[in-house]
Amino acid sequence: MARNRDVSRFDEDDVRVRANPRGTRPRSKQRPAHENAADGMVVTVDRGRYTVLVDDIEVTAMRARELGRKGIAVGDRVSVVGDLTGATDTLARIVRLAERSTVLRRTADDNDPFERVIVANADQLVIVAALADPEPSYGLIDRCIVAALTAGMEPVLCLTKADLAPPDDTLARYETLSVPAIVIRRGGPLDELHARLRDQMSVLVGHSGVGKSTLINALIPEAARATGIVSAIGKGRHTSSSAIALRLPDGGWAIDTPGVRSFGLAHVTADDLLWAFPDLEDGANSCPPGCEHLSADAGCRLDGWVAAGQATAERLAAFRRLLVSRSAD
Ligand SMILES: Nc1nc2c(ncn2[C@@H]2O[C@H](COP(=O)(O)OP(=O)(O)OP(=O)(O)O)[C@@H](O)[C@H]2O)c(=O)[nH]1
Ligand SMILES: [Zn+2]
Structure with a gap:
C-alpha cells in the first residue's frame, strides 16, 4: 500500500534524526531535510493544533504541508x-510522523462521518466499568475488548x-477471555492498577458516570503542576473531543478519551x-473460505475442533460472543 511505503520513508528519516539529536552533526551539502528536527510525542489535539511534548516542553505545532492528508493522533511520535x-x-511545525505500533480507531457517527x-x-x-450505578454494560465491554485485541x-x-x-458475576464473565481484571472501590488501594499501568501507554475508556475522572485524579494528583495539561480539562478546553495523554508519576502514560464510546469495528x-x-x-x-465462524450449520469447523478436544466449548462461546458484539450498538 502506498500509505505504508510513505510511513516507512518517514521512519527512515526519523531514525537518522534520532542519531543526531538537535542537529549537532557538522553541516554537509547532502544533509537530509529538517536535520534539526526534534522528536516528541503528541499529547493532545485541538482544532488542528497539536500539543507535542519535546524534551518535557509542551510545544504547540501545526502539521507541515508535506505530510499531506496523513492523520496525526495523540500518542504519535x-x-x-x-x-x-x-x-x-x-x-x-510537525514534519515527520513515525511508524505506529498500534492504532485505536473510532467509528464514524452522526457527529462525524469519518x-x-x-x-x-x-x-x-x-476498560473502566462500574459494578453498579451504572450497571456494567457487557455489550460495550465486549466491543472494547474486540477493539483492543484487533488494534x-x-x-x-x-x-x-x-x-x-x-464483582463475582462480571469477573466470571471475562475469565475465559483471560482479560486481566482489577477491582477497585471508593477509597480503596490502587496498587494493582498502578503496577499494571507503570511504564505502559494505556488508554482509559468508559461510559459517563463509571468513575473514570475520579480514577484519573487519584492516579495523577500532581498532573496539573507537572504538565499543565490536566488543568486544561478543568477549564473545559478539552471536554468535548480530543484524547489527552497524561504522564503517570511512576512512569508511563494514561490517555483519557472524553466522550469516546464507539470504536472502528466495521472493518474487523x-x-x-x-x-x-x-x-x-x-x-x-x-x-470454508470466508467462514464467519458463527455456526457449524454454516460450515464452520470450530465446533468439530472443540468436539475433538482441541479447545474448550467456553472459549469458542466467548469468541463467538465477541464476534457478535461487533455489530451491536
Ligand atoms: N460508590 C462509589 N462511587 C464512586 C466510585 N468512584 C466514583 N464514584 C462516584 O461516581 C460518580 C461518577 O464519577 P466520575 O469520576 O465523575 O465518573 P466519570 O466516569 O468520569 O463520568 P463523567 O465525568 O460523566 O465522564 C461520582 O459521583 C463519583 O463520586 C466508587 O468507587 N464507589
Ligand atoms: Zn469457521
Missing part, C-alpha cells in the same frame, strides 16, 4: 521544527464501585479476531 521554546503564541484514529502507539486499553493492544478490565456491588473481520485466540486458530484451517 513526531519530529518538529521551528520554535520549540513552548512560549506563548509560538507555533512549531472513521478516525483516536490514539496511536498505545499498549493497553483499560494489537492488551485489554484490561478496571471494575469500579466494588463498595456498591460484588472474523479472522482478525480469531488471531487473538491461538487455541482456536488452527481449528479454522479447514473452515
Whole structure:
C-alpha cells in the first residue's frame, strides 16, 4: 500500500534524526531535510493544533504541508521544527510522523462521518466499568475488548464501585477471555492498577458516570503542576473531543478519551479476531473460505475442533460472543 511505503520513508528519516539529536552533526551539502528536527510525542489535539511534548516542553505545532492528508493522533511520535521554546503564541511545525505500533480507531457517527484514529502507539486499553450505578454494560465491554485485541493492544478490565456491588458475576464473565481484571472501590488501594499501568501507554475508556475522572485524579494528583495539561480539562478546553495523554508519576502514560464510546469495528473481520485466540486458530484451517465462524450449520469447523478436544466449548462461546458484539450498538 502506498500509505505504508510513505510511513516507512518517514521512519527512515526519523531514525537518522534520532542519531543526531538537535542537529549537532557538522553541516554537509547532502544533509537530509529538517536535520534539526526534534522528536516528541503528541499529547493532545485541538482544532488542528497539536500539543507535542519535546524534551518535557509542551510545544504547540501545526502539521507541515508535506505530510499531506496523513492523520496525526495523540500518542504519535513526531519530529518538529521551528520554535520549540513552548512560549506563548509560538507555533512549531510537525514534519515527520513515525511508524505506529498500534492504532485505536473510532467509528464514524452522526457527529462525524469519518472513521478516525483516536490514539496511536498505545499498549493497553483499560476498560473502566462500574459494578453498579451504572450497571456494567457487557455489550460495550465486549466491543472494547474486540477493539483492543484487533488494534494489537492488551485489554484490561478496571471494575469500579466494588463498595456498591460484588464483582463475582462480571469477573466470571471475562475469565475465559483471560482479560486481566482489577477491582477497585471508593477509597480503596490502587496498587494493582498502578503496577499494571507503570511504564505502559494505556488508554482509559468508559461510559459517563463509571468513575473514570475520579480514577484519573487519584492516579495523577500532581498532573496539573507537572504538565499543565490536566488543568486544561478543568477549564473545559478539552471536554468535548480530543484524547489527552497524561504522564503517570511512576512512569508511563494514561490517555483519557472524553466522550469516546464507539470504536472502528466495521472493518474487523472474523479472522482478525480469531488471531487473538491461538487455541482456536488452527481449528479454522479447514473452515470454508470466508467462514464467519458463527455456526457449524454454516460450515464452520470450530465446533468439530472443540468436539475433538482441541479447545474448550467456553472459549469458542466467548469468541463467538465477541464476534457478535461487533455489530451491536
Ligand atoms: N460508590 C462509589 N462511587 C464512586 C466510585 N468512584 C466514583 N464514584 C462516584 O461516581 C460518580 C461518577 O464519577 P466520575 O469520576 O465523575 O465518573 P466519570 O466516569 O468520569 O463520568 P463523567 O465525568 O460523566 O465522564 C461520582 O459521583 C463519583 O463520586 C466508587 O468507587 N464507589
Ligand atoms: Zn469457521
